[in-house]
Amino acid sequence: MLTKKKIYILDGATGTVIQDYHLSEKDYTDNNYKYIGCHEILNKTRQDIILDIHKKYIEAGADIIETNTFNSNSISLKDYGLENESYFLSFLGAKLAREAVENSKKEILVAGSIGPTNKSASISTSKSILDREIDFNELFESYLIQARGLVDGGVDLFLIETIFDGLNAKAAVIACEKVAKENSKKIPIMISATVNKNGKILSGQDIKSLITSLDRDSIISFGLNCSFGAKDLIPLIESLNPYTDKLLSVYPNAGLPNENGEYDEKPQITLEYLKKLIDNKKINIIGGCCGTTPAHIKLISDYSKNYLPREINFKEINKFFLAGNLPLEDNKNFYLIGERNNVAGSRKFKRLIEEKKYEEAIEIAKEQIENGADIIDINLDDALLDSKRSLKYF
Incomplete structure (x- = not known):
């Protein structure tokens, strides 16, 4: 499905682009209930906007577009009283992305976006290490429903993204594998984490350790997204090369938000940072996260066409790997x-x-x-x- 012969272009942000449409409460309203801020409800109430966003990213040169389903799990939707809508909103999100691809008549993959939820299975909520916000089975069951909706809606891939807790991610991976098996399909999984400048996710796990602990045959790529922009993500991405024989991905924010929560990094600046990965053949999949727009993706796409992707050095990678919160070095x-x-x-x-x-x-x-x-x-x-x-x- 994804080969090692080209750099694939992932689309850019959905949430921050939705803000550019200046929607009102009426746009988020369904059956007299107001769900303003719940972008997933737009898969039902404003399908024209979601289709328009997909269309713009396709025209900008995206090879992979994400469904508008980042928070369409029952755990996150519970904040809006929509926990029972997880399957339907996931299904609609996938269906809309599939419709946009079919209308374009281009060879584009649909990635089912699966966010981390707003709960952590690893971080304790009190002085006792036994107190957790949520347990593994609850996460698994929630992801299972979301994944079923995405598959029934027609996704080609799962994208488990913005990972801040490795245990949450494991629950999502196993749920996706189960749904693929139920449908007698091979549905590859992309993995992307969000890290601090030391290369650790919120639960304290090093990104190299996360890769080691999650690696399975079903996973096609590992990478980083969101975080603090391309400039500081680049050295972290470069350091991952020896740790995986899977594709590497990066889709950073357009820098850090200003005091108004807006992103000021222009497309040309983002591209200038990312050129280092592209020029030196250090990346396989590249796109944008919060604050990025179709203009960002077009520049990245146009530039990347002239370059080859990262080559995997199997001699360097075939090592003995174990990991906890930190990787156990093979030395x-x-x-x-x-x-x-x-x-x-x-x-x-x-x-x-x-x-x-x-x-x-x-x-x-x-x-x-x-x-x-x-x-x-x-x-x-x-x-x-x-x-x-x-x-x-x-």
Whole structure:
């Protein structure tokens, strides 16, 4: 579907472009309820605008257009009382993008946009590490409904984007794989995270670690989007080359927003930054996020036509990769494995697990790490324990 022979152009922002239409509450209204700010409801109430945005990006040279479904999961839609509309709004978003492609008569792929939701499965909400905003199964079920709507609406790809929590992303990946299997299809998945200037997502995980922990056969690309603009994303993208044999993507914001929340970075400035990746064959997929417009995409598209994409160096990439919050570098002859988190090998650890004192049990792992362990071996297999439940909490 996506080859390694060209640079693919992804479209630009949807949300900030919608603002240029100066919509009123009436545009977001359905059955006398007002949903202003919920851009996904426009898939139902103002289909003409969504089609117009897709058309403009196609004319600008996009090879891949995203559905207007970033927040069409039940978790995010709950803020508007629309949680039961997840499937329908996802279906409509995909259907509109497919219609725009068919009207254009060009070979363009439709990527089903799947945002991170407004909840985190990894970040605790109190002093207790066990308190989370949402659990994995809730996320999985929510993404499952969204993915079904996207597939039934006709997407070619899934784009799980703006990832700030690796556990959220895993739930989305597994849900997408399940839906593809239900439909007896191979539907590739694109992965894109948003990071700080140190290359870490909000949950604290390094982007290289995220790639290591998410990599599966279903995934066709890894990359970065949103964040703080192209200038500071470029060195992070360049550093990812040895970590994956998948395509690399980047679609940055048009710089940082000003005091009014508007983006001032002109298309030519964005392109000037991105030229470094294009000229040096460091990228496979390139586009824009918040603040970018069809004008940004046209300049990027016109310039990229004359250049070849990133080439994958398999000799450099075929390494031993493990990761937690940080990647475990492949630069040692021996790795130290901490084995005291084992109910069969440590009476203290077993007692703490039996008493459900998980936070105290974690201290044993911390101590081993402080003493030099590279890898932690965990074993909670015991006839008198509910091992599956205990392992989940630990």
